Amino acid sequence: GEDVEQSLFLSVREGDSSVINCTYTDSSSTYLYWYKQEPGAGLQLLTYIFSNMDMKQDQRLTVLLNKKDKHLSLRIADTQTGDSAIYFCAVTTSGQNFVFGPGTRLSVLP
Amino acid sequence: DTAVSQTPKYLVTQMGNDKSIKCEQNLGHDTMYWYKQDSKKFLKIMFSYNNKELIINETVPNRFSPKSPDKAHLNLHINSLELGDSAVYFCASSQALAYEQYFGPGTRLTVT
Numbered sequence: 001g002e003d004v005e006q007s008l009f010l011s012v013r014e015g016d017s018s019v020i021n022c023t024y025t026d027s028s029s030t031y032l033y034w035y036k037q038e039p040g041a042g043l044q045l046l047t048y049i050f051s052n053m054d055m056k057q058d059q060r061l062t063v064l065l066n067k068k069d070k071h072l073s074l075r076i077a078d079t080q081t082g083d084s085a086i087y088f089c090a091v092t093t094s095g096q097n098f099v100f101g102p103g104t105r106l107s108v109l110p
Numbered sequence: 111d112t113a114v115s116q117t118p119k120y121l122v123t124q125m126g127n128d129k130s131i132k133c134e135q136n137l138g139h140d141t142m143y144w145y146k147q148d149s150k151k152f153l154k155i156m157f158s159y160n161n162k163e164l165i166i167n168e169t170v171p172n173r174f175s176p177k178s179p180d181k182a183h184l185n186l187h188i189n190s191l192e193l194g195d196s197a198v199y200f201c202a203s204s205q206a207l208a209y210e211q212y213f214g215p216g217t218r219l220t221v222t
Contacts, residue, residue, distance in 0.1 A: 031208050037151075042114075042200055042213035086151055092208045097143075097165065100153045 002026040004101040011107045018076040022089030029091040037086045116214040133201030142184035145200040
């Protein structure tokens with residue numbers, strides 16, 4: 001079955017860019033999502049990309065997809081303390097359940 | 111106008127008890143889910159319920175049973191609670207399988 005991996009921790013300075021990486025194993029994955037979880041809260045959908053796209057930009061967020069390497073990344077520009085959270089990558093194919101990565105805990109240092 | 115709501119937010123109970131967690135979505139979605147998040151924040155899907163078809167994660171003990179009285183509700187009933195059931199349980203919904211999922215705020219279950 002699908003396996004999704006992420007680094008567990010990332011620390012950046014306020015104002016720097018953050019890059020959170022995700023790798024997956026199923027080359028037929030067609031829908032790829034990023035979710036944010038703040039302490040004590042549920043998961044909030046941030047953005048998503050379809051497998052026929054290489055890049056998607058949404059304000060401070062940029063998603064890059066390398067299908068050949070099965071690698072997805074989320075770049076957060078001008079990272080703020082409010083961006084401190086756990087970021088989950090999730091991948092799926094049509095008609096299938098999501099497979100979530102283990103989450104990357106982003107710490108933003110002042 | 112909460113999209114996905116869960117009750118209760120916190121649940122503390124003793125081993126061996128039976129408890130239920132309720133979930134409601136007002137998004138008109140056809141698919142609902144239950145996830146378990148452990149202390150390391152790993153998310154594991156337990157069930158998905160799509161157009162009255164239940165898809166069960168085979169690793170979920172049969173002490174856990176989802177019940178869907180209608181399309182907007184998917185409740186989770188747990189029998190004979192064990193210490194290892196302590197976790198945060200999230201309900202989610204989506205338009206269909208593979209579509210973006212919207213999560214509830216979670217129910218923190220503590221079994222003593």
